[in-house]
Amino acid sequence: MTMTTAEEQAISDEAFRAELRNWLSQNITEEFRENRDMNFRERVAVRKTWQKKLFEAGWVGVGWPKEYGGRGATFSQTVIYNEEMALAKAPPTANVIGLGMAGPTILSVGTAEQKARYLPKILSGEEIWCQGFSEPNSGSDVASLQSKAVRDGDNFVVNGHKVWTSFGYVADYCILLVRTDFAAPKHKGLSYLIVDMKSPGVSTRPLVQMTGDAEFAELLFEDVKVPAQNLVGEINKGWMVAITTLMHERGSFSFNTVVQFEQRMQNLLELAREQSREGRPAIQDPLIRQRLAKLYIDVRTFKLNTLRQMSFVTKGQIPGPEGSLLKLHWSELNQRLVELAFEIAGPYSALAPDSDDAPNQGRWQYEYMRARGNTIEAGTSEVQRNIVAERVLGLPHY
Amino acid sequence: MYFDLNSEQKMLAQTVRRFVEKECTSPKIRQIMQTPDAYDADLWNKMAAQGWMSLTVPEEFGGLNESWLTVAAVFEELGRGIVPGPFLATVALAAPALALTGNANQKARWLPLIAEGQAKATVAYLEPVNSYSFDSIKTTATPSANGYQLNGTKMFALDAQVADFIIVAAMDGSDLALFLVEAGAEGLKIELLEGMDLTRRLTRITLENTPAAKMDGAKDAREALEQTLFRACLALSAENMGGIQWILDTSVAYAKNREQYGRLIGSYQAVAHPLVDRTLELTSTRSALYQAAYDLDHNPTGVAEAVSLVKALSSDSYRQSAYTGIQTLGGIGFTWEHDMQLYFRRASANWSLFGDPTWHRELLLKAVGV
Numbered sequence: 001m002t003m004t005t006a007e008e009q010a011i012s013d014e015a016f017r018a019e020l021r022n023w024l025s026q027n028i029t030e031e032f033r034e035n036r037d038m039n040f041r042e043r044v045a046v047r048k049t050w051q052k053k054l055f056e057a058g059w060v061g062v063g064w065p066k067e068y069g070g071r072g073a074t075f076s077q078t079v080i081y082n083e084e085m086a087l088a089k090a091p092p093t094a095n096v097i098g099l100g101m102a103g104p105t106i107l108s109v110g111t112a113e114q115k116a117r118y119l120p121k122i123l124s125g126e127e128i129w130c131q132g133f134s135e136p137n138s139g140s141d142v143a144s145l146q147s148k149a150v151r152d153g154d155n156f157v158v159n160g161h162k163v164w165t166s167f168g169y170v171a172d173y174c175i176l177l178v179r180t181d182f183a184a185p186k187h188k189g190l191s192y193l194i195v196d197m198k199s200p201g202v203s204t205r206p207l208v209q210m211t212g213d214a215e216f217a218e219l220l221f222e223d224v225k226v227p228a229q230n231l232v233g234e235i236n237k238g239w240m241v242a243i244t245t246l247m248h249e250r251g252s253f254s255f256n257t258v259v260q261f262e263q264r265m266q267n268l269l270e271l272a273r274e275q276s277r278e279g280r281p282a283i284q285d286p287l288i289r290q291r292l293a294k295l296y297i298d299v300r301t302f303k304l305n306t307l308r309q310m311s312f313v314t315k316g317q318i319p320g321p322e323g324s325l326l327k328l329h330w331s332e333l334n335q336r337l338v339e340l341a342f343e344i345a346g347p348y349s350a351l352a353p354d355s356d357d358a359p360n361q362g363r364w365q366y367e368y369m370r371a372r373g374n375t376i377e378a379g380t381s382e383v384q385r386n387i388v389a390e391r392v393l394g395l396p397h398y
Numbered sequence: 399m400y401f402d403l404n405s406e407q408k409m410l411a412q413t414v415r416r417f418v419e420k421e422c423t424s425p426k427i428r429q430i431m432q433t434p435d436a437y438d439a440d441l442w443n444k445m446a447a448q449g450w451m452s453l454t455v456p457e458e459f460g461g462l463n464e465s466w467l468t469v470a471a472v473f474e475e476l477g478r479g480i481v482p483g484p485f486l487a488t489v490a491l492a493a494p495a496l497a498l499t500g501n502a503n504q505k506a507r508w509l510p511l512i513a514e515g516q517a518k519a520t521v522a523y524l525e526p527v528n529s530y531s532f533d534s535i536k537t538t539a540t541p542s543a544n545g546y547q548l549n550g551t552k553m554f555a556l557d558a559q560v561a562d563f564i565i566v567a568a569m570d571g572s573d574l575a576l577f578l579v580e581a582g583a584e585g586l587k588i589e590l591l592e593g594m595d596l597t598r599r600l601t602r603i604t605l606e607n608t609p610a611a612k613m614d615g616a617k618d619a620r621e622a623l624e625q626t627l628f629r630a631c632l633a634l635s636a637e638n639m640g641g642i643q644w645i646l647d648t649s650v651a652y653a654k655n656r657e658q659y660g661r662l663i664g665s666y667q668a669v670a671h672p673l674v675d676r677t678l679e680l681t682s683t684r685s686a687l688y689q690a691a692y693d694l695d696h697n698p699t700g701v702a703e704a705v706s707l708v709k710a711l712s713s714d715s716y717r718q719s720a721y722t723g724i725q726t727l728g729g730i731g732f733t734w735e736h737d738m739q740l741y742f743r744r745a746s747a748n749w750s751l752f753g754d755p756t757w758h759r760e761l762l763l764k765a766v767g768v
Binding site: 269283289290292293294296297300301302304305307308311312322325328329382385386388389392393394395396397398 | 399401402650653654661662664665666667670671673674675677678681682684685686688689707710711756759760762763766768
């Protein structure tokens with residue numbers, strides 16, 4: 001009897017699932033769990049050890065090509081991967097920008113040398129990446145940026161100021177967008193560089209967020225020498241490379257966040273079971289139940305929307321402007337989700353994340369604050385709506 | 399899960415769209431909705447000639463027994479064109495109910511007639527109370543010489559005024575059961591309700607010692623009725639999705655052409671952004687619909703969750719789209735003349751048909767063990 005390809009695929013998918021589930025059950029240990037007393041640098045350190053563990057077993061970047069340390073997994077296996085990570089409540093990986101943005105961009109448009117040099121260490125977490133796009137006067141209008149690079153022999157000399165740079169002060173490398181032609185229209189004078197953050201002239205300063213945490217930073221570049229071979233794509237064509245990165249940020253990145261939202265929804269349901277309101281568990285309150293159901297629908301459709309969209313993006317292709325819908329969806333649903341958690345806590349919601357009396361070690365209070373950043377970071381909701389209006393619906397540009 | 403329609407399903411959807419554009423123009427719809435029964439025999443026969451009445455009928459009774467994804471693709475287009483008449487009641491409600499609960503004779507008699515477009519039918523399960531629960535069913539069935547007699551009142555029965563038979567949920571002692579009542583039966587009275595949706599009719603059915611045949615082909619009638627409503631909700635959600643698509647297409651086209659203050663209004667973010675929000679809801683509805691169709695076709699354990707999810711989501715989204723559609727069009731959107739009002743009315747009626755979003759969200763939580 002010969003098996004059909006579909007049957008073979010199903011069997012290899014189930015073997016993949018079983019192997020991963022088994023591995024996770026044996027390898028998620030307490031040393032990879034963060035506690036609330038850790039600062040951002042300490043958290044990243046824990047995540048790096050976890051990412052290294054994953055990498056050594058071949059469980060990070062499963063959809064990436066084998067030659068760079070990935071697993072070359074199929075789309076359905078990548079879906080299974082995300083499901084199993086959610087189920088096992090696996091800790092987060094450290095290299096968010098590297099895995100979600102820098103890596104996919106280098107895979108799409110980088111040179112063979114760049115791929116060989118950077119991709120394996122992005123996967124292993126050995127080198128942490130940050131993304132230098134935003135500037136003090138260029139937020140949503142990122143193409144108006146003024147940081148500049150001037151060619152000098154085999155190098156570019158970079159001067160400029162970047163802000164809101166996630167992982168900025170713990171990063172080893174930066175994908176940096178700079179202006180190389182000041183005479184050209186704003187989108188046509190930009191170039192995209194890979195910058196070693198240990199280069200002379202680079203300085204970083206943590207920026208403290210309203211949560212009290214410092215996940216991001218500002219970066220200063222003063223006469224920083226960047227080797228010419230670190231140019232990604234062509235000179236003055238950096239905007240298209242940046243769009244590639246942003247599309248990945250909205251598309252592929254959403255794919256990975258599905259795991260987090262499924263975990264968070266389960267945690268919210270647990271909270272509603274644990275918390276008592278007016279003498280009965282919150283989960284029995286009809287008003288709370290309706291809102292839980294709405295969020296359940298939100299999380300479920302976010303997952304299905306993401307899978308459906310990613311299934312159209314065959315390997316190596318760049319996700320389209322529909323990714324902006326995914327970004328809108330997750331950022332706004334997360335705000336609704338953490339708001340409900342905050343409200344379920346009733347009078348306890350007034351406590352700060354650090355309070356010993358706050359439920360779940362103050363996690364929800366922290367997330368409640370942190371979520372306000374979701375509709376600003378990675379492109380504000382206003383910018384995402386403009387992108388969908390113009391590029392998906394074809395409405396006129398303002 | 400399904401990520402997309404296959405090429406055959408896309409071709410079928412195109413065929414339905416072309417048919418609707420030709421046969422169901424706005425003047426035609428408005429003519430049909432003026433008739434007492436919101437029924438047009440000519441349109442019905444043309445649809446039957448396309449074979450669409452046979453979509454949900456098992457093959458042994460002359461049907462196509464199509465996948466629910468294919469059925470959904472057809473309903474999406476019918477919803478997009480706001481096609482009037484008893485198609486939903488017959489194809490998505492009565493045919494599945496009959497296939498699930500009818501005995502051999504009942505199926506052999508009626509299913510081939512449905513498949514050929516010779517019979518129209520519906521299911522009546524709600525009563526004159528504000529409840530979607532089967533527990534509120536009070537209509538009684540008592541054994542008689544030739545079968546059963548039904549007594550009670552049914553409300554909100556869809557398009558019963560043109561049905562050749564009505565499947566009625568009633569209490570046989572302490573058990574819920576389904577009964578087949580033929581048009582013209584003694585003691586059967588059907589009154590039209592003034593409904594929000596002008597393209598379909600809701601009815602009140604009074605049963606007074608009305609002769610009926612028990613549908614005893616299913617082990618558990620309660621579960622069979624639940625399974626019937628899963629199918630009806632899927633079809634209705636597909637119809638909702640088609641309606642949302644029409645509203646969005648119409649609103650976007652208008653915003654690209656209408657000029658005020660020297661600019662196209664679609665360039666204003668205050669006009670554009672609500673249309674983007676409706677686009678996201680439409681995308682989510684499509685994903686949820688394909689998942690529910692997949693579950694009905696392949697994964698029985700996921701059906702209750704997936705169907706209630708898409709019914710709740712599509713109902714709220716359709717209504718919201720209609721609000722945005724009217725607002726985008728401005729004055730013309732608020733007129734009798736513009737078809738936007740027909741979609742608003744359909745959205746409002748579909749919202750509570752087969753259970754409103756509040757009801758389905760509660761069902762969803764129960765289905766996932768919360």
